[in-house]
Amino acid sequence: MEHLYEKTLSSEQLYDGKVVKLYKDDVLLENGERAIREVVRHPGGVCVLPLDDDGNVYMVKQFRYPFGEVLLELPAGKREAGEEPIECGTRELSEEIGAKAGKMTLLGKLYPTVAYDTEVIWVYLAEELTFSGGQHLDPEEFVDVVKMPFEDALAMVLRDEIPDAKTQLGILRAAARKA
Amino acid sequence: MEHLYEKTLSSEQLYDGKVVKLYKDDVLLENGERAIREVVRHPGGVCVLPLDDDGNVYMVKQFRYPFGEVLLELPAGKREAGEEPIECGTRELSEEIGAKAGKMTLLGKLYPTVAYDTEVIWVYLAEELTFSGGQHLDPEEFVDVVKMPFEDALAMVLRDEIPDAKTQLGILRAAARKA
Numbered sequence: 001m002e003h004l005y006e007k008t009l010s011s012e013q014l015y016d017g018k019v020v021k022l023y024k025d026d027v028l029l030e031n032g033e034r035a036i037r038e039v040v041r042h043p044g045g046v047c048v049l050p051l052d053d054d055g056n057v058y059m060v061k062q063f064r065y066p067f068g069e070v071l072l073e074l075p076a077g078k079r080e081a082g083e084e085p086i087e088c089g090t091r092e093l094s095e096e097i098g099a100k101a102g103k104m105t106l107l108g109k110l111y112p113t114v115a116y117d118t119e120v121i122w123v124y125l126a127e128e129l130t131f132s133g134g135q136h137l138d139p140e141e142f143v144d145v146v147k148m149p150f151e152d153a154l155a156m157v158l159r160d161e162i163p164d165a166k167t168q169l170g171i172l173r174a175a176a177r178k179a
Numbered sequence: 180m181e182h183l184y185e186k187t188l189s190s191e192q193l194y195d196g197k198v199v200k201l202y203k204d205d206v207l208l209e210n211g212e213r214a215i216r217e218v219v220r221h222p223g224g225v226c227v228l229p230l231d232d233d234g235n236v237y238m239v240k241q242f243r244y245p246f247g248e249v250l251l252e253l254p255a256g257k258r259e260a261g262e263e264p265i266e267c268g269t270r271e272l273s274e275e276i277g278a279k280a281g282k283m284t285l286l287g288k289l290y291p292t293v294a295y296d297t298e299v300i301w302v303y304l305a306e307e308l309t310f311s312g313g314q315h316l317d318p319e320e321f322v323d324v325v326k327m328p329f330e331d332a333l334a335m336v337l338r339d340e341i342p343d344a345k346t347q348l349g350i351l352r353a354a355a356r357k358a
Contacts, residue, residue: 022199035319114343116198172351
């Protein structure tokens with residue numbers, strides 16, 4: 001075995017849910033020993049930082065069940081089957097904010113939970129916004145839109161008032177791009 | 180029901196693993212409808228940015244099974260039962276880097292996966308480093324230490340060469356603190 005690498009010996013699906021698919025794999029380590037790796041398989045998602053011509057960012061407030069808290073986040077969502085990241089970002093921007101972007105720029109990608117989850121999140125900056133048609137959410141989705149100056153959102157991140165990782169990263173990466 | 184909130188009606192544990200504990204909850208939405216929420220319950224973790232007096236940061240390279248890739252990350256690990264975040268950070272710094280910090284400063288906390296996972300990661304800046312005793316890893320852990328100027332690590336984040344979310348955030352939050 002190559003240094004650091006692990007080889008899959010077998011993989012068992014333990015759960016096939018709506019959001020979470022859980023696997024338990026048996027792997028071979030570089031020292032010849034075996035180990036168990038529990039892996040959540042996830043289709044990945046896209047997060048969008050919508051920035052209007054006046055320098056305002058549009059965020060969403062929603063209840064996040066694992067934390068029992070209403071969190072402030074950039075609009076985001078799961079990729080649907082066969083969907084390219086930029087298509088997913090365009091769809092989520094329309095569904096959650098009711099906006100269309102003339103320009104979408106990839107700020108970067110992130111792996112939120114590298115130890116046990118395959119999720120990847122692509123983060124886009126959405127500019128040249130036009131608004132029409134309003135939100136159109138899924139029946140189980142309740143989301144309030146919050147508009148604020150980008151500098152205020154950045155200050156909230158630096159005061160540690162926005163715990164969501166993708167939102168912190170979108171704002172910090174956009175700020176670094178401006179600087 | 181209060182606007183945006185969801186109420187737990189029942190909770191069923193589907194899997195009790197080494198890292199992942201999976202639950203399937205039945206919830207009541209604000210419109211009176213019911214929904215299923217799949218939740219991974221995780222003890223949380225701590226990530227440390229070790230910065231020496233010459234401005235070098237110490238990172239680790241390790242194989243991350245969900246991605247099949249060797250990733251560059253800040254040292255980090257799961258909280259043990261009853262462990263305070265700062266104790267966990269001090270322990271991981273010692274285990275993965277072989278270092279002790281004279282000064283630990285909380286840079287912030289992050290929720291990596293808000294939709295379906297309770298994990299919280301606390302991020303500390305570790306300064307006034309002393310090195311003794313070397314790494315002392317778990318038997319299943321294989322980790323190489325990489326030392327580089329902080330500015331080089333920041334440049335890698337901005338070139339999107341470090342996908343791990345906690346590492347990006349630790350570096351960007353530390354850079355914002357310096358600025």
